[in-house]
Amino acid sequence: xxxxYFEDLEVWKLSRELANKVYNVSNDGRFAKDYGLRDQIRxxxxxIMSNIAEGYERGGNQEFIQFLSIAKASCGEVRSQLYVxxxxxxxxxxxxxQIIDKCKKLSIMINNFMEYLKTSGYKGTKxxxxxxxxxxxxxxxxLKQIKAKSNKEE
Numbered sequence: 001x002x003x004x005y006f007e008d009l010e011v012w013k014l015s016r017e018l019a020n021k022v023y024n025v026s027n028d029g030r031f032a033k034d035y036g037l038r039d040q041i042r043x044x045x046x047x048i049m050s051n052i053a054e055g056y057e058r059g060g061n062q063e064f065i066q067f068l069s070i071a072k073a074s075c076g077e078v079r080s081q082l083y084v085x086x087x088x089x090x091x092x093x094x095x096x097x098q099i100i101d102k103c104k105k106l107s108i109m110i111n112n113f114m115e116y117l118k119t120s121g122y123k124g125t126k127x128x129x130x131x132x133x134x135x136x137x138x139x140x141x142x143l144k145q146i147k148a149k150s151n152k153e154e
Contacts, residue, residue, distance in 0.1 A: 003056075006052060006053040006056040006057060009052065009056065010109070011052055011106070011109045011110055011113055012049060012052045012053060012056075014102070014105070014106050014109060015045075015048040015049035015052055015071070015075075015106060016049050017102070018045055018048065018049075018075075018078070018099070018102050018103065018106055019042075019045040019046055019048065019049055021099050021102065022041055022042060022045040022078060022099070023042060023045070025085075025091055025095060025099065026038045026041060026042060026085075026090075029090065030088070030089070030090050031085055031088075031090035031091065034088070034090065037081060037084060037085060037088075037090075040081060041078060041081040041082070041085070044074045044077040044078045044081065045074075045078050047070070047071070047074040047077075048071045048074045048075050048078070048106070049071075051067045051068070051070045051071035051074065052067065052068065052071050052110075054067055055067025055068055055070075055071070058124075059124050059125040060123060060124035060125075061117045061118075061120065061122065061123055061124045062123075062124075063124075064117060064124065065114050065117050065118060068110050068113060068114045068117075069114065071110055072107055072110040072111060072114075075103050075106050075107045075110065076103075076107065078099075078103055079100050079103045079104070082096050082099055082100055082103070083096070083100075
């Protein structure tokens, strides 16, 4: 993984865009006055980007995967709450569908990122990478093994 900071991650950037869209759409009209739904959908949207950031900063892939899983679940929560907002006529279908599409794209990205981390040999920044042996060291080891094997056969 080449990101130095969580802000470098495309998945975090998209989650930030989503949070801003949720805040913008929930600022208007009757939606703004439904404090329960407004606050809950905002918390869920913020949870997505926060969990991506927190998981990244933990420094280990296993923890990062766990936090990405929570972020993905929050993404589903935002989608569900968008349907409630649409059903209550707080937002129109077109706007709702646009944000839901962004949620679906983000959910897929998070899932793909988790799969990548699961199959990556890299454990995370908090773990030291094993020192790689030079070609000479590898060759010397092979020669020792060959010599030891031939000594046993004699």
